Amino acid sequence: MNYKNFPMVPRVIFGRGSFNQLNEIIAPKRLSMDAPFIYLVDDVFKSNSWLTSRILLSYDDRIIYISTEEEPKTTQVDNLVEDIILSTKERPSGIIGIGGGSMLDIAKAVAIMLTNEGETKSYQGWDLVKNPGLYHVGIPTLSGTGAEVSRTTVLTGPEKKLGINSDYTPFDQVLLDPELTRSVPREQWFYTGMDCFIHSVESLQGTYLNAFSKSYGEMAFDLCKEVFLNDTDLSKEEAEDKLMMASWHGGMSIVYSQVGIAHAMSYGLSYVLGIKHGIGNCIVFDQLEEFYPKGVALFKAMKKKQGIQLPKGVCTDLNEEQMDAMIDMALRLEPLWENALGKNWRRKISSKQLKQLYLKM
Template sequence: MKHRNFKTVPRMIFGRGAFDQLDEVLAEQRKSSKDLVVFLVDEIHKDRPLGQRIPKHDQDMLIWLDVTDEPKTTYVDALTEQVQAYCREHNDGNDPVSIIGLGGGSSMDIAKAVALLLTNPGGAALYQGWDLIKNPAVHHVGIPTISGTGAEASRTTVLTGPEKKLGMNSDYTVFDQIIMDPDLVAGVEKNQWFYTGMDCYIHNVEALNGTYINEFARAFGDQSSQLCHEVFLEDHPESEEKLMMASYMGGQSIAYSQVGACHALSYGLSYVLGYHHGIGNCIAFNVLDDFYPEGVATFRKMMEKHNIDLPTNVCANLTDEQMNKMIQVCSGMAPLWDNVYGPSWKEKVTPELLRGLYEKM
């Protein structure tokens, strides 16, 4: 049996106030006065205090990201070209010494993707899949300002392409550095906090109940699940620190296992109807009693405690073309279904099964 040899984030800083060390981290990458850094920052922070704290030097580039929609391959391609043009003008065409992704999962995924495309030719859609990236990325740093996606820990950057929603899954995708500062997540709107946090909770349920489970994944998944219970059911003190660590540990858990049915269904839902990843996962998870009965029951208790009004009947008026596209995207997530059913998953993941699940949403 051959075991997976996977990469984890090599350097990390955790703690309140950690963001203030970003300039010090970047100083290690700057070798000359021309060396520049690119900051890719969720535009929600543009008029907030965090936007004024970005340690931008005169030669650096700052782009405010529009994450209204899930990240698209076309958007990533356009950003990469924008960065390359800036580098030609300000740094003799040399790549940035670092790319910083500051924001939620979408912002961090965009930063990962741009860092990869600066050193790998062609558009992002060429690399949607597993281990298609050939060259190491530019040094890149992830700084979450909301907790749950696990993007800070994962080897994927999830993008919506012309034909599918699928990650650029590669060891080269993993951040070189992450900074986890619980102070940055204060003031997040409640629904967004809940839906994004549930992404972490669902990671754990899918990993712990999957065929890929092993003691490495179980250790991280169990601890992450416990932290989620403390945050979402017990109103535990230090909830920001706890959810930030739950997010990281959930990402570590699936690094050596895999997500499952909920994420597969959510990808189809997001591709056709445009739902953001967190709320899409919640909509899908709420109909998966037959797959994860205990996990779904606890999820509903969490919703009730926090007065979350989850959208329903979202697939009621789909055209046949839309439904078929959702089924196509969902059924294409082979590793996820393998984690649910094992190698014979194709016998069970039929269009009828998927249609029935989407109709329940």
Template structure:
């Protein structure tokens, strides 16, 4: 008898322009005694209007998180330990920002209730206890972090998520107004993260009708935004927010593929941001996604984006080995992309050649 994965989704979703204004009412039932809500906010918003709109009550605390680099297990542990030292326990953790901020919020929530280091939980279904209440509020669209069952972290030996049924948010607030005026390059890179999710999911060996339904819709939205539209407007923000959600749902019941597996190595060694890393890799993997890469290049050209080149030119052979080890550790991604015999196809030599082109 087949066993089908029992997929844990986000508990509650609110969508709409201005929905951020409902945050106080949404959080009220989840406040416990005098325990604070912790707002982890992308440091980009320090001193900006959005920070003044956060419904701080009582002992609540706003922490502006430095997400210049993607979250590390050490950063997660330091935040969770500091909160335990200051408050003992908290009512919840609310992530406001891009994918890195939301991943940080999910991880800190989990580590409030799980012993040890977040590095102990990098892998699949290692988390044993629910975290504290957590909500995600994206201010960039594309990563799908708002709906995923993972929180991607760079640890001492690998870049790998805390993939578990305890990881998804209890609540997400999807307010496209919050994504207005995002930096053009950053918006493109996170949008391409969504596009690449779709290409990898829709051409993968794990594909099923659940993933296909969400992936095809997200792909249509990305094509409209990045190929058909000539100027960015509110409609683009609305549509990209839904593409991000649908793209995240598409990979929830399947997997990503080659671009993500290779970019994990870049991120681990060089600190390359996830969206940019995916774009750098996507530029060179026609062999695996010929149609997707051709379309991606049209999107890059139409939107006037410069994809970085030659980022591996000063990398030593030992460092190449490190990237290769991190990348080959992403077994479900490679299997989705290349099938059960993926190790015969993507050899260390072939991966070394690919990294050499980036």
């Protein structure tokens, strides 16, 4: 049997206030005065001097603020790469992504596309990247997506929503500072945390499960229960610390396995309706009792305890063409279905079943 030899993030620093060490961490990686560091920062921090004032720019270093109102697109990455190439004297020393999962995915994709020819859409898939990307650093300001540790980026292209899944995608350095998550709105905190919980459920119940992914999945699962169901409420700091570690473990749990039905179907929601990944996963998972009975029961208990109301009727007004596009997008993600239902998954799920599930959402 051939076992996959996956790369992991080689360097990680964890701790409250560790963001202050960013400059000393990246300084040895500077290639020259004309090779800047490019900071890709979620534009919610544009007026947040508490964070931005601690980014120390030298020489031609530059901050590019990016809106993550919409899911990341391949064309967005292409435009950023062109802008960086035209505005720098030499190839940058590195890309530093600061933000939630969308921002981290954009940073990973930009680092790859600065060293690989062509358009980003050509690299959507598994192991299509030929050259190592630029040195890239991930600094999450949300906990749950696992983007800080995964070997994929989630991008919407002209024809599909699919990541650049490669050995060159993972960050070279990750900085985990739970303090950076302190201003996350409550609903977003829940939706992103549930992304992590769903990672663990889909990994633990998948046919790809092994001792490696199981150990990480169980840790993420237990930490999410502590954060979202604990009757003796944790302090805000404890919850931030635990959820950041849950995110890391949830991401690790799918490195050597895979996600499942909720992710496949939420990709469809995102591709057709532009629904963001975290809330999309929640909308889908809420209807998947048939496939993940225990996980969905726990999810509903967490939703009730946290006072979260999910949007209703998001697929009600879809026309036939939109519904077909959503179903087609979901079914393209074959590894996710195989993990969820086994090698004969096509016999166990149909377009008609998916349509019935979507219409409940």
